[in-house]
Amino acid sequence: xxxxxxxxxxxxxxxxxxxxxxxxxxxxxxxxxxxxxxxxxxxxxxxxxxxxxxxxxxxxxxxxxxxxxxxxxxxxxxxxxxxxxxxxxxxxxxxxxxxxxxxxxxxxxxxxxxxxxxxxxx
Numbered sequence: 001x002x003x004x005x006x007x008x009x010x011x012x013x014x015x016x017x018x019x020x021x022x023x024x025x026x027x028x029x030x031x032x033x034x035x036x037x038x039x040x041x042x043x044x045x046x047x048x049x050x051x052x053x054x055x056x057x058x059x060x061x062x063x064x065x066x067x068x069x070x071x072x073x074x075x076x077x078x079x080x081x082x083x084x085x086x087x088x089x090x091x092x093x094x095x096x097x098x099x100x101x102x103x104x105x106x107x108x109x110x111x112x113x114x115x116x117x118x119x120x121x122x
Contacts, residue, residue: 031117038118041111048107048115053097057122065097072119079116086112 042050043059051059053066076082084091087102087109101107107115 034114034117035121036118038111038114038116041107042115042118047111048101050115069119069122072122076119082116082119083112086115 042048042056045052050056050069051062053063055062055064055068055070057070072082076085085098086107088100089096089098090100090103099106102109102112
């Protein structure tokens, strides 16, 4: 019995490993799709319009009101802090010029998360 149980455990472990491995490309693809959507939102003049105030890689005619959007994952390792900054920057700086994108429903929570996925590629 012990030998059979050991083989069953090994078989289950291998099955779990291969199942997880087969899902990895889908997860990576989903992240890339979200980042692509985030870039579209960030550059869209009717939605995020980040380029109006921030320099970003490959951005044409960026503004210089806000800081350059570079090394975002290093600058904001806590994703929630970056989310909060985009959602309503006035909570941490009442004098900010950054619009409260979430609070004013310029961007939905899902759109803010897509923008963050893009910013984390910078």
